[in-house]
Structures are given as structure tokens and as C-alpha cells.
Amino acid sequence: MGYKHNKENILETGYHVLRKNGYHKVGINEILKEAGIPKGSFYNFFESKEDFTVQVIQQYGRSNRRWIEEFFQQEMSPLALIKAFYKHLIDINEQDDYASGCLVNAMSNETGRLYDKLAKASNESFESWIEVIAGIIKKGQDSGEITKEHTAKELAEFLHTGMYGTFARMKVTRSRQFMDQWFDMSMKFIEG
Amino acid sequence: MGYKHNKENILETGYHVLRKNGYHKVGINEILKEAGIPKGSFYNFFESKEDFTVQVIQQYGRSNRRWIEEFFQQEMSPLALIKAFYKHLIDINEQDDYASGCLVNAMSNETGRLYDKLAKASNESFESWIEVIAGIIKKGQDSGEITKEHTAKELAEFLHTGMYGTFARMKVTRSRQFMDQWFDMSMKFIEG
DNA sequence: CTAAATTTGTACCGATTGGTCTAATTGGTC
DNA sequence: GACCAATTAGACCAATCGGTACAAATTTAG
Numbered sequence: 001m002g003y004k005h006n007k008e009n010i011l012e013t014g015y016h017v018l019r020k021n022g023y024h025k026v027g028i029n030e031i032l033k034e035a036g037i038p039k040g041s042f043y044n045f046f047e048s049k050e051d052f053t054v055q056v057i058q059q060y061g062r063s064n065r066r067w068i069e070e071f072f073q074q075e076m077s078p079l080a081l082i083k084a085f086y087k088h089l090i091d092i093n094e095q096d097d098y099a100s101g102c103l104v105n106a107m108s109n110e111t112g113r114l115y116d117k118l119a120k121a122s123n124e125s126f127e128s129w130i131e132v133i134a135g136i137i138k139k140g141q142d143s144g145e146i147t148k149e150h151t152a153k154e155l156a157e158f159l160h161t162g163m164y165g166t167f168a169r170m171k172v173t174r175s176r177q178f179m180d181q182w183f184d185m186s187m188k189f190i191e192g
Numbered sequence: 193m194g195y196k197h198n199k200e201n202i203l204e205t206g207y208h209v210l211r212k213n214g215y216h217k218v219g220i221n222e223i224l225k226e227a228g229i230p231k232g233s234f235y236n237f238f239e240s241k242e243d244f245t246v247q248v249i250q251q252y253g254r255s256n257r258r259w260i261e262e263f264f265q266q267e268m269s270p271l272a273l274i275k276a277f278y279k280h281l282i283d284i285n286e287q288d289d290y291a292s293g294c295l296v297n298a299m300s301n302e303t304g305r306l307y308d309k310l311a312k313a314s315n316e317s318f319e320s321w322i323e324v325i326a327g328i329i330k331k332g333q334d335s336g337e338i339t340k341e342h343t344a345k346e347l348a349e350f351l352h353t354g355m356y357g358t359f360a361r362m363k364v365t366r367s368r369q370f371m372d373q374w375f376d377m378s379m380k381f382i383e384g
Numbered sequence: 385c386t387a388a389a390t391t392t393g394t395a396c397c398g399a400t401t402g403g404t405c406t407a408a409t410t411g412g413t414c
Numbered sequence: 415g416a417c418c419a420a421t422t423a424g425a426c427c428a429a430t431c432g433g434t435a436c437a438a439a440t441t442t443a444g
Binding site (some may be wrong): 194195196219220221231232235238241 | 401
């Protein structure tokens with residue numbers, strides 16, 4: 001049967017709260033209230049706020065990797081897949097009213113140099129996504145759609161960190177203008 | 193003669209503390225202690241923590257713009273200036289042990305969608321820098337060194353937001369590897 | 385059915401948060 | 415020297431911070 005609460009639901013709630021507000025703005029009590037659990041349960045499952053956040057990042061890292069893999073199953077050419085992928089991410093941020101960006105980008109910027117465990121978790125999630133994206137880019141290089149001037153991994157990192165950079169602009173301008181502009185320029189870049 | 197403390201020094205202290213730790217991690221007391229001033233003086237000069245941070249961003253925005261303008265006074269071709277500029281920024285971050293990145297990037301990501309005044313200040317600082325960088329890029333386009341495939345402003349924004357994106361990676365990997373990689377790819381991009 | 389183990393719920397902890405208040409002091413101007 | 419405004423100093427505030435303690439409730443194992 002299991003008990004009343006379970007880790008996965010708390011982590012899911014934590015993901016939403018942390019993605020929107022960042023690490024230091026959010027208190028444990030806010031997560032408890034949002035998830036509807038008492039403090040005793042939280043500290044039964046998690047050692048500390050930092051340990052909790054590490055697990056939030058890890059769970060999101062895994063589920064987002066699965067999502068990316070599924071996205072790339074669609075019947076399109078590698079270049080078309082990459083374009084559809086990043087266009088879709090921009091759309092998601094627009095629907096979110098430019099409120100959050102990516103949890104890993106937010107955690108990396110805010111806590112990456114402050115807490116080793118959060119840095120490690122953020123880095124591992126990022127790298128696991130890059131693996132998948134680089135895989136598709138490699139296919140595009142083999143078919144001649146994508147430039148061979150740089151390795152597939154370099155191109156994947158260039159694209160994904162480039163998008164992260166636009167999140168800062170997106171949040172202060174509350175607009176997708178810079179993301180669209182980045183998209184056009186970046187896609188031109190990888191086409192060679 | 194003036195009184196014991198002055199706004200500029202407090203703002204300067206605030207810049208260092210906020211750049212390293214972000215907005216929500218830092219308490220007023222930490223800034224007071226670091227700047228060596230009592231709370232009464234702080235709230236004599238500033239209405240609130242948010243008002244203080246706005247002024248920190250504004251003062252840094254102005255002084256950094258002056259610094260960029262001076263940097264571009266050096267006797268080099270526009271393309272060489274752009275390269276020297278971004279290489280220098282990477283060097284600065286290495287000397288800082290990858291601890292901080294850029295205040296405006298940090299504030300934009302952490303607070304851009306949370307506080308209107310901080311978003312406005314961050315945006316204005318960023319745009320004032322882009323103006324100067326785009327000016328040099330324009331000269332490079334006129335002399336044929338830099339691609340005309342995109343406008344000078346678009347290229348400047350692409351470069352600067354791209355660098356911001358690598359700050360997230362820099363902070364979690366504590367390395368300049370990604371910044372160097374970004375530099376090589378971006379400079380190839382603007383050369384056309 | 386009982387005993388052990390786990391989870392739940394809440395009261396509580398010292399420390400810190402952003403901010404207020406007021407009295408004393410300082411500086412510039414008649 | 416007198417006067418007033420600005421500055422300085424720090425005690426104080428309620429609210430919240432991350433975390434602990436522990437008893438009660440519940441589930442699982444034998």
C-alpha cells in the first residue's frame with residue numbers, strides 16, 4: 001500500500017517551485033505547504049535542503065533526457081529535428097510566460113560556485129542531455145545537413161549554452177524576441 | 193567635508209557581495225558588515241534592499257560601459273578589438289576562479305522575472321553595453337572584417353548572450369574550457 | 385496477531401531575515 | 415554661536431530561516 005506521501009511527488013513539487021523562484025528565495029516551509037506534507041516527512045526522506053535539491057535536479061535530469069530521446073524519435077531529418085526541438089523549447093517558455101527558463105541553468109548560475117553537490121548534479125544533467133543532442137547532430141553531419149567544422153558535441157554545447165544565455169534576456173524583457181533571433185542565427189551557424 | 197559614509201562606497205561593496213552570492217542569499221546585515229556601516233546609514237541612503245540593488249546595477253552598468261569604451265580605444269582593428277575584449281573577459285573570470293560571472297547575468301536569471309525594478313535596471317545596463325559593442329562591430333563590417341549576414345546589433349547580442357550562457361557551465365565545471373570553446377566558435381561565426 | 389520499523393504530524397529551537405524607530409551626533413548656513 | 419537638516423548608531427520588531435525532537439499513527443515482516 002505504501003504510506004501517505006512519496007518522494008517522487010515531493011520532488012515534482014520541488015521542481016516547479018525551484019525552477020520558478022531559484023534556490024535561496026525558496027524556504028522549506030513553502031515546499032511543504034505546496035506539496036501538502038508535514039516537516040517530519042520531508043526530513044524523513046531528505047537529509048537537508050541541499051540534498052533535496054540535488055535529488056530534484058537528478059529526477060528532472062533523467063525525465064528530461066527521456067523526453068528529449070522521445071522527441072528525437074519523430075520522423076524528420078536530423079537538422080529538422082534540431083530545429084523543431086529548439087523551436088519547441090522557445091514555445092514552452094512563451095507558454096510559461098517567460099517565468100522560469102531551465103532549472104539547470106538557474107541552479108548553475110545561482111548555486112554552481114557555492115555548493116559542490118548542486119554543481120555536480122547540474123553538470124551531470126546537462127551533460128546527459130548534450131549526449132543525446134550531439135547524437136542527432138552527428139547524424140546530420142553524416143548526412144551532410146550539418147557543418148563538420150566542429151564536432152557534434154561542440155555544436156550541441158554551443159547550441160544549448162547559447163539558448164541558456166538568452167534566458168537571461170528573456171526574463172528581463174519578458175519576450176521571445178531574443179530567443180527567436182538566437183534561433184535564426186544559431187541554425188544558420190550549424191548549417192554551415 | 194561630507195559625512196562618514198557615502199553611497200558610492202556602499203554600492204561598490206554591494207556589487208562585490210551580490211555578484212558572488214546573488215540576490216536572495218545575501219542579507220542586508222552582510223552588506224552592512226562588509227561595508228562597515230550601521231543599519232541607520234543604509235536605510236538613510238536606500239529605501240529597501242531592492243532599491244539598493246537597483247542602484248548597484250545602475251552604478252555598475254555605467255562604470256562598466258565606460259570601461260568598455262576605453263578598452264575599444266586601443267589601436268587595433270575592430271575584429272581584433274572584439275577578440276581581445278572577449279578573451280580578456282574570459283581571463284578575468286579565470287582570475288576570479290570562476291566564482292561570479294557577470295552581475296547582470298546573475299541578477300537577470302535570479303530576479304528578472306520576480307522583480308520589475310531589477311529587471312528594468314538589468315536590461316538597461318545590458319543594452320547600454322550592447323550599444324558600444326555593436327558600434328565596434330559596425331566598424332568591422334564596414335572594413336569587411338566582420339560578416340554582414342546579420343546587423344551589428346544582432347551580432348553583438350549573439351556574442352554577449354552567448355558568453356552569458358557559458359557562465360552557467362563555467363560555474364559548475366570551474367573551468368574556462370567551455371568559454372574558450374565558445375570563443376573559438378563565435379569568432380569564426382562573426383568572421384563569416 | 386504481534387513486534388519492529390517506518391512515516392507522520394507538530395511543537396520547538398537558535399539564528400537570521402528585511403525593516404522601523406529614536407536618540408545622539410555631525411555638518412553646513414545664517 | 416545658533417539652528418536645522420542630514421547622518422549615524424544600534425536596539426528592537428515580527429516573521430521566517432533550516433533543522434531537531436519526539437510521540438503518535440501506520441505499514442510491513444514474521
